[in-house]
Amino acid sequence: MATKLIKQVKVSTADDNKKRFRPTHPEKYMGDSDNIIIRSSWELRVFQFCDNNPNVLRWGSEEIAIPYMKPFPGGYKPARYFPDLYVEYIDREQNLIKELIEVKPEKFTRASRARNSATKAFENMQYIVNMAKFTAANNWCQQNGVKFSVLSEKSIFRK
Numbered sequence: 001m002a003t004k005l006i007k008q009v010k011v012s013t014a015d016d017n018k019k020r021f022r023p024t025h026p027e028k029y030m031g032d033s034d035n036i037i038i039r040s041s042w043e044l045r046v047f048q049f050c051d052n053n054p055n056v057l058r059w060g061s062e063e064i065a066i067p068y069m070k071p072f073p074g075g076y077k078p079a080r081y082f083p084d085l086y087v088e089y090i091d092r093e094q095n096l097i098k099e100l101i102e103v104k105p106e107k108f109t110r111a112s113r114a115r116n117s118a119t120k121a122f123e124n125m126q127y128i129v130n131m132a133k134f135t136a137a138n139n140w141c142q143q144n145g146v147k148f149s150v151l152s153e154k155s156i157f158r159k
């Protein structure tokens with residue numbers, strides 16, 4: 001799924017102060033194309049890619065809810081995980097690929113390397129929660145014939 005991203009972005013701010021992405025091709029969006037929330041500049045880049053890439057047939061942002069057990073100090077509690085994107089696209093071999101994608105900073109996909117103990121504790125908790133989410137997503141994907149990927153800054157911004 002590599003292509004040049006479009007620099008011009010249609011973004012609006014709703015009354016609730018959340019930035020919303022306005023797709024050029026709303027017919028490709030699975031869900032309400034007037035309610036695509038942008039939570040990071042990284043997500044925005046991926047939204048642009050999905051909207052403008054002709055090989056992407058359909059896509060959605062936070063349209064799938066996956067139940068999981070969220071770890072917290074002292075135990076677990078039931079929660080729902082909404083992966084950042086669901087994308088259906090045609091790959092280079094002309095195969096239809098269905099993929100669930102999470103956009104995350106790499107530091108939250110591995111154990112912390114921070115020296116500051118507070119930072120290390122925060123990053124490690126993020127990592128533990130993310131691993132619980134990713135395990136649930138992998139299980140859901142296996143049951144539904146979907147690929148699961150985590151995109152970090154290394155894959156989004158590679159040159």
